[in-house]
Amino acid sequence: MSEHMEDTTKKLYEVGYLLIPLIPEDRLADEVNVLRSYIETANGFIIGEDQPKMRRLAYTIKQRGMASKKIRFEDAYFGWIRFQASASDVLVINDALDKNDKVLRYILIKPVKDTPRIQRVMNAVKPKVEVIKKEKRTQLSDQELDKEIDQLLDDNKVTA
Numbered sequence: 001m002s003e004h005m006e007d008t009t010k011k012l013y014e015v016g017y018l019l020i021p022l023i024p025e026d027r028l029a030d031e032v033n034v035l036r037s038y039i040e041t042a043n044g045f046i047i048g049e050d051q052p053k054m055r056r057l058a059y060t061i062k063q064r065g066m067a068s069k070k071i072r073f074e075d076a077y078f079g080w081i082r083f084q085a086s087a088s089d090v091l092v093i094n095d096a097l098d099k100n101d102k103v104l105r106y107i108l109i110k111p112v113k114d115t116p117r118i119q120r121v122m123n124a125v126k127p128k129v130e131v132i133k134k135e136k137r138t139q140l141s142d143q144e145l146d147k148e149i150d151q152l153l154d155d156n157k158v159t160a
Contacts, residue, residue, distance in 0.1 A: 010044075011110060012047070012083075013083055013108060013109065014082045014083070014108075015039075015080065015081050015093070015097070015108045015109075017106040017107075018106070019077040019103060020063070020102055020104050021076055032049075032051065032052060032079065034102075036049075038093050038096040039093055041092075042092040043085065043089050044089055045083060046081060047082045047083055048081075049079065049080060050079050052078055053078060053079070054075055055078045057075060060074050061076070063104055073104060076104050082111070
């Protein structure tokens with residue numbers, strides 16, 4: 001294959017994205033459609049996606065907003081889209097994502113082929129704890145208790 005020939009082989013990619021939390025819930029689907037259009041316009045084929053959900057961020061993210069002021073975000077909508085595209089098409093998609101001011105952060109990766117997405121289990125199965133039955137204890141009189149203590153002390157005496 002020549003150096004100047006373009007690789008048009010479609011490969012599997014996935015984009016994980018954070019959208020700014022200032023988007024009203026009723027406009028969220030429109031913003032996701034914009035991201036989908038970047039892929040479809042660049043000749044990509046969408047295979048699967050997860051609609052964005054509001055998530056607490058691990059750390060505050062600052063983004064330059066209007067009037068060049070930095071806005072701090074502690075929450076964002078997280079979603080992902082899995083698609084097939086050629087390497088050159090992915091560059092076009094990447095540029096479009098870079099220019100979108102509603103996208104707080106994104107990551108574009110090549111996942112391991114045919115690996116199904118595994119949902120994180122929030123309540124992991126905890127190992128069973130074996131319960132040891134306690135012996136039924138009998139009440140000791142004060143005299144019997146003193147005798148037991150004296151016997152324990154005699155057994156533990158160290159001769160010097």
